[in-house]
């Protein structure tokens with residue numbers, strides 16, 4: 356098409372005027388960007404872009420001369436903006452779709468729609484990986500903006516008048532817990548006893564955590580029903596009432612306190628008389644402890660994958676659910692939600708010293724306090740990877756594992772003395788073993804008999820859980836994949852499990868894991884079983900001497916430096932943002948707080 360009606364921003368042309376306008380194009384016509392159309396009017400180049408044609412079409416389709424002018428101007432201005440926008444974001448429809456250029460020109464273009472390019476795919480994979488990495492930015496937004504409001508619409512609400520308080524179940528630093536029942540049974544579909552916690556502090560936090568858990572992984576914690584603020588409390592302070600289903604009368608602490616442990620747990624988990632295929636002894640005890648550990652680890656893995664670190668894992672906070680016949684976690688009052696930074700104050704700890712990991716803090720104290728939710732959520736995968744806060748709970752569970760294996764560690768005094776001994780030996784479990792094995796106590800013998808079963812997989816797992824540095828501790832998911840939980844132990848490992856274990860051990864300091872495996876291989880180095888003799892292993896070790904200051908070490912040191920620098924930069928940025936917010940910071944997440 357040679358002639359067309361043309362207009363520029365702020366100028367309109369009549370139909371007669373446009374007869375003189377010539378529309379041309381540059382010689383190369385490969386893409387919209389190159390095919391810059393040039394409009395000449397009375398010899399003067401107006402220099403219009405490809406958006407012109409769309410504007411002109413709109414103009415011509417309007418009836419009446421005045422109307423044509425007006426519409427033409429408006430449409431062209433609009434097109435000009437759109438064109439700018441399209442160029443601005445670097446995305447545009449192909450000429451075949453926009454139908455720019457003449458018919459002959461368009462016919463020469465390849466027909467193309469949505470194009471998949473390698474950088475595009477790589478970028479998408481990168482973004483998706485980041486958004487779904489623990490603690491999960493994308494699932495977090497979905498949870499916060501869709502699931503939570505929907506849940507609030509449909510879940511029943513309670514007032515304190517709806518509840519009859521019964522027997523006191525416990526009294527802690529943060530509140531009192533009662534068994535309770537409903538005044539009006541119709542309020543809940545499922546009948547049954549309830550538990551009410553009147554929390555004087557951290558109640559709002561506990562309600563938030565329980566609601567999050569109910570949506571993300573309800574089977575891992577006690578079944579939470581509702582939380583509300585009682586402003587009419589008799590002591591003049593605000594009280595939070597938290598409501599759960601009554602799970603049962605026994606915590607793991609109660610069960611461990613019995614002389615019959617772990618056989619009393621076997622009956623609960625497998626049913627009466629179901630565990631009788633093995634005689635009472637270390638093998639049967641090991642089996643029961645393994646089932647218990649798997650259940651607690653699974654619950655922890657689910658909590659961690661949603662970004663919640665419990666920070667108070669202890670036998671008193673693990674309850675046996677009579678309904679599901681499994682162990683569940685309770686008491687989320689000290690938990691921190693690292694997806695949005697709730698209850699996370701880097702320099703604060705409210706932990707039980709008996710079960711607390713040596714680092715005491717879940718994050719480096721250099722990490723800033725939780726920034727506003729959107730920023731906290733966006734940064735959460737980076738902060739999680741830099742601090743691995745979930746390893747704090749793993750240490751506590753490692754101690755529980757030891758307590759289950761060694762009867763003498765089940766009492767408070769036994770655990771406190773173990774903590775002291777381990778600290779004095781710089782958290783070296785091998786050194787601790789040497790110390791206590793020399794004492795020849797029956798309890799110690801029984802414990803090591805359990806841990807050394809199946810080529811010592813249990814001993815290896817407990818060491819992985821109790822490492823001094825959180826970063827070197829095993830995660831809940833990795834622990835669940837540990838050969839300890841496969842029935843055949845080390846011998847029954849699949850290729851993938853072997854590979855995973857090697858990766859795990861490769862990450863350990865000074866390759867002590869590799870040394871351990873080679874010593875195990877030496878143990879089975881016979882003609883019938885296969886494997887290597889100690890002499891063969893020695894020669895292998897000698898062929899691969901450890902080089903200090905190797906490329907790997909340097910790379911790790913460099914990575915550490917970068918990590919510290921990133922932490923400092925994030926801290927500084929967040930501090931700045933917080934300063935900008937001033938003292939009046941809104942606790943947006945807390946719908947009960949004034």
Ligand SMILES: Nc1ncnc2c1ncn2[C@@H]1O[C@H](COP(=O)(O)OP(=O)(O)OP(=O)(O)O)[C@@H](O)[C@H]1O
Pocket residue numbers: 524525526527528529530531532550552577578599600601602603604606671672674685686687688
């Ligand atoms: N859902 C539940 N079902 C049955 N019993 C429960 C439930 N939740 C809590 N309990 C009982 O109440 C006790 C105290 O609960 P919880 O640990 O949550 O309170 P707390 O005030 O935080 O106590 P502490 O400060 O000692 O940890 C538990 O040890 C348990 O016996």
